[in-house]
Amino acid sequence: MAETAISHDHDASHGAHSSTGLSNNKLGMWMFLGSECLLFGGLISTYMLYKGRVNSGPQPNKIFDIPFTSVSSFVLLMSSLTMVLAVSAAQRKDERNMNLWLIITALLGATFVGGQVYEFTSFYREGLGFTTSLFGSSFYTLTGFHGVHVSVGIIMLMALVGMNRNNRIPGDRAEVVELIGLYWHFVDIVWIVIFTLVYLIPS
Amino acid sequence: MTIIERPTTEVAVAGGAPSGVKPSEALGVFKRPAASTSWRDWIVTVDHKKLGIMYGVSAFFFFLIGGVEALLIRLQLIAPNGKVLNADQYNQMFTMHATTMVFLFVMPMAAAFANYFVPLQIGARDVAFPRINAFGFWCFLFGGLFLNSSWFLGGGADGGWFMYAPNSSTLFSPSHGIDFWTVGLQITGIASLTGAINLIVTILNMRTKGMKMMRMPIFTWMVLVTQFLLLFAIPVITVALFLLTFQRSFGATFFDVASGADPLLWQHLFWIFGHPEVYIMILPSFGIVSEVIPVFSKKPLFGYPIVAMSGAAIGFVGWGVWAHHMFASGLGPVSVAVFSMSTMAIAVPTGVKIVNWVMTMWGGKLTFTIPMMFAIALIVQFTIGGLSGVTHAVAPADTQQTDTYYIVAHFHYVLFGGAVFGLFSGFYYWWPKMFRRQLNNAIGKWNFWLMVIGMNLTFGPMHILGLQGQPRRMQVWTEARAGEGFFNLGFWNRIASIGSFTLGTGVLLFLVNVVYTHKSKKVAIAPLDPWDARSLEWMTQSPPQEHNFDVLPTVSHLDEFFHRKYETDSSTHGVTQVRSAEEVMAELNAHPDEHIHMPSRSYWPILLASSLPVIGYGVIYNRTLMAVGAGLILLTMFGWAMEPSTSPDDDFDPPAPGEGGGHTKELSPLG
Amino acid sequence: MxxxxxxxxxxxxxxxxxxxxxxxxxxxxxxxxxxxxxxxxxxxxxxxxxxxxxxxxxxxxxxxxxxxxxxxxxxxxNKLFTYLFYSGLILAICVYCGFLATFKFFLQKG
The missing domain is CATH 1.10.287 (Helix Hairpins)
Structure with a gap:
């Protein structure tokens, strides 16, 4: 959805004004993010409710590998920095740096997702499957949704780099980069919450 | 399909505009579709008015399906030990009836009006994201068809429209009905979410000059509130539906008590969405009657800012009352007390609105046209439903009423007597704007009275049935337990069933009216301003040309159109008409805007939306198909992203000055 | 554009x-x-x-x-972005805390 939201630039008001002086796309993106708060809120609440309910399989505090997750959290946090540098390069019309930072952001994101895949497989080996317990189901659902969001972000970043190379980005390039940046940072702040509530606070 | 065929102006526009619209081959995979008058244009259109009409036609189609389901239910209950449906079919019938009416009729019908009239009411040429608008419509349609395809693939959902655990588990509902339900609603949810973002941005950002927030028509205000509710409520049901899908298709146990889960989790998530949802259904209708009542009372709306703000207040407080649906579930005394009080509080802003409508009519010059009659019926019927709603807010009384027909009576009074009557008021009020013909008055009266009498006969007795203890969702009642005398269940059940067929006849008369209006040679073309209306959507031709306004008006008043037609006499404080609607139009369109860019047609919205049901069938039947669907989504998204929203050679210019505002000229014989 | x-x-x-x-x-x-x-x-x-x-x-x-x-x-x-985003966030916090409260979630923890 985010993809469609950002790639779309309205033209109906062409030559007309915009009542608030703000860009339609950016307003739309912020609203989408506001709405996503309710989505992740629901998933986090479900996890909070169910994290202690372990009929079989490992307990949360037994299975989490805090040092490992700390590193991948750090990676995602730093990808926010590279993203904001890409946005700032785009606003300066510094295309070379923009591309560079976008690619680095995507790579950091991919590292995070790779870490998550590794984490999931090792949890699975230790006996925590999707259906093992309510803790397992809600944990995989929450972090899985987050992982999907990161992956969608990576696809958007790569698409952005590719389309930029062929000069196929419709509309204002700096704005498109900024919008994808907003999405990316949002995914990062969701992880800030998940990292604390899920990993650091034991059940 | 007379409903969706737009009369002659379509030709005029097709002759004027699309000469500039050429498929641009340089960008995108497909040739860009060009404008045409054939049915294909409806598939690729991004015009908010065409999409509004398509929303309307599809929603009405689902309304008829839901209506047939309702009639089957009433047929089953007309006599003791009904044999029309077996228990399983009965479960599917009431589940799908409610789901269809809520998600596939009332919501999209409100979206139809919002799509068509919000841009016109705020003086915009289209919505903020026209392609996303088209995408939303196709998601709704495909989601609805997907949901209903379950009838042919093993039966519909059968867990009741709020799908409580454990009935929603595969153990109690082994057919695929509920899987179709979860995925189908997920797809229509995408429609609602994208529509919400689209309309909010449109209202915030695309108002014409001088159209301040507090000058917007109340309908637009109510749509704004509704869309904010959708924006924040849809993700909650999305979570709930995902959890249920994971439970049914992937072996999770989110709602399975045996595995230590709490079934109340579903109830909470559902009603956190579900209660804002009831305001999502009613507020657009409130908006419609707030337009209709002032027009036919010849008075401005009483307390405009209060009506707007009470709508916002309803939207806000609507988030804090969800657990009143769960008083009987053992929430604990503190929760029950808190939610009981907040529920009583929400009656206040609703009551404020009713007072405002009545005060608008007070002392006005009332004309009882069909839209006005429906609007007044809404006030009366909704008040009855609202009062029985207050009795639910009292938790001890509610424990008596829970899951009886009393509840059914209550929500049909507010939803049918409220939301649906409002929508019908809108049909009659705006029909001449959309199709240039007025619906027949005589048939309209029959339509109205049969619906009002039918609805009271159907749902009125349900209060008695409910208080006598007839539970909802029971497929039979028996003579032995029917009771005696005035409170005999059999008597009232028969009345309700007869009422439902009266109601059905009333609805059919509406269709008759539509066909008559568009087929009969006798029906004259409606005048430009048949109701002496007050708001901006009447300040353009009927139906509006693709770009809505030749000149975007500059607004200086609430009820701008009225103020251009009338002037206040300062000595007598009376108003006198100084200009006719045609004169207002001619004045406005003296110098038509040039180089109007309208968004170009596109294949991508329908293509992207059509890949969603593929994933849906994949979830239910085959994981490979899921991957195919995901691939399709990715591909179509790339196609979409690469296509500029306006092809460069798409430009509309008004006819040369010599031909002088072709539109106004064309209109003059109508006046 | x-x-x-x-x-x-x-x-x-x-x-x-x-x-x-x-x-x-x-x-x-x-x-x-x-x-x-x-x-x-x-x-x-x-x-x-x-x-x-x-x-x-x-x-x-x-x-x-x-x-x-x-x-x-x-x-x-622009402040409007702040209002839009934080209204979603604050609504989410209020609603879901209320939701968890009905499960006596905050009492268990002590």
Whole structure:
């Protein structure tokens, strides 16, 4: 959805004004993010409710590998920095740096997702499957949704780099980069919450 | 399909505009579709008015399906030990009836009006994201068809429209009905979410000059509130539906008590969405009657800012009352007390609105046209439903009423007597704007009275049935337990069933009216301003040309159109008409805007939306198909992203000055 | 198209022109965030006693708000964006805390 939201630039008001002086796309993106708060809120609440309910399989505090997750959290946090540098390069019309930072952001994101895949497989080996317990189901659902969001972000970043190379980005390039940046940072702040509530606070 | 065929102006526009619209081959995979008058244009259109009409036609189609389901239910209950449906079919019938009416009729019908009239009411040429608008419509349609395809693939959902655990588990509902339900609603949810973002941005950002927030028509205000509710409520049901899908298709146990889960989790998530949802259904209708009542009372709306703000207040407080649906579930005394009080509080802003409508009519010059009659019926019927709603807010009384027909009576009074009557008021009020013909008055009266009498006969007795203890969702009642005398269940059940067929006849008369209006040679073309209306959507031709306004008006008043037609006499404080609607139009369109860019047609919205049901069938039947669907989504998204929203050679210019505002000229014989 | 958007940005005035920080300042912000994360992680190794939960919650909030305000430019951007986003966020917090409260979630923890 985010993809469609950002790639779309309205033209109906062409030559007309915009009542608030703000860009339609950016307003739309912020609203989408506001709405996503309710989505992740629901998933986090479900996890909070169910994290202690372990009929079989490992307990949360037994299975989490805090040092490992700390590193991948750090990676995602730093990808926010590279993203904001890409946005700032785009606003300066510094295309070379923009591309560079976008690619680095995507790579950091991919590292995070790779870490998550590794984490999931090792949890699975230790006996925590999707259906093992309510803790397992809600944990995989929450972090899985987050992982999907990161992956969608990576696809958007790569698409952005590719389309930029062929000069196929419709509309204002700096704005498109900024919008994808907003999405990316949002995914990062969701992880800030998940990292604390899920990993650091034991059940 | 007379409903969706737009009369002659379509030709005029097709002759004027699309000469500039050429498929641009340089960008995108497909040739860009060009404008045409054939049915294909409806598939690729991004015009908010065409999409509004398509929303309307599809929603009405689902309304008829839901209506047939309702009639089957009433047929089953007309006599003791009904044999029309077996228990399983009965479960599917009431589940799908409610789901269809809520998600596939009332919501999209409100979206139809919002799509068509919000841009016109705020003086915009289209919505903020026209392609996303088209995408939303196709998601709704495909989601609805997907949901209903379950009838042919093993039966519909059968867990009741709020799908409580454990009935929603595969153990109690082994057919695929509920899987179709979860995925189908997920797809229509995408429609609602994208529509919400689209309309909010449109209202915030695309108002014409001088159209301040507090000058917007109340309908637009109510749509704004509704869309904010959708924006924040849809993700909650999305979570709930995902959890249920994971439970049914992937072996999770989110709602399975045996595995230590709490079934109340579903109830909470559902009603956190579900209660804002009831305001999502009613507020657009409130908006419609707030337009209709002032027009036919010849008075401005009483307390405009209060009506707007009470709508916002309803939207806000609507988030804090969800657990009143769960008083009987053992929430604990503190929760029950808190939610009981907040529920009583929400009656206040609703009551404020009713007072405002009545005060608008007070002392006005009332004309009882069909839209006005429906609007007044809404006030009366909704008040009855609202009062029985207050009795639910009292938790001890509610424990008596829970899951009886009393509840059914209550929500049909507010939803049918409220939301649906409002929508019908809108049909009659705006029909001449959309199709240039007025619906027949005589048939309209029959339509109205049969619906009002039918609805009271159907749902009125349900209060008695409910208080006598007839539970909802029971497929039979028996003579032995029917009771005696005035409170005999059999008597009232028969009345309700007869009422439902009266109601059905009333609805059919509406269709008759539509066909008559568009087929009969006798029906004259409606005048430009048949109701002496007050708001901006009447300040353009009927139906509006693709770009809505030749000149975007500059607004200086609430009820701008009225103020251009009338002037206040300062000595007598009376108003006198100084200009006719045609004169207002001619004045406005003296110098038509040039180089109007309208968004170009596109294949991508329908293509992207059509890949969603593929994933849906994949979830239910085959994981490979899921991957195919995901691939399709990715591909179509790339196609979409690469296509500029306006092809460069798409430009509309008004006819040369010599031909002088072709539109106004064309209109003059109508006046 | 680009003309329309540019036009919009210009009418938005100075705010839009210079919003955000310089690249160097972004790096400082990131360093602060990294340091906060380090403190968070340290709660896993060091016993914070009664300060354990408050520390984590405060740090989480600070990090969250920092990213939103600086990386997402909310601090420098039009207030409408702030209202839209925070109304969603605050609504989510209120509704879901109410939801967990009905399960006596906060009482269990003591």
């Amino acid at each position: 680009s003309t329309a958007t540019e036009h919009v940005e210009h009418t938005d005035g100075h705010e839009a022109e210079h919003h955000g920080l310089s690249d160097k300042q972004y790096i400082y912000v990131a360093l602060i965030l990294a340091a906060l994360t380090a403190i968070e992680v340290s709660t896993y190794y060091i016993d914070f006693g009664p300060f354990f939960m408050p520390t984590l919650f405060i740090l989480m909030t600070v990090k969250f708000v920092t990213v939103v305000s600086y990386f997402m430019h909310l601090k420098f951007d």
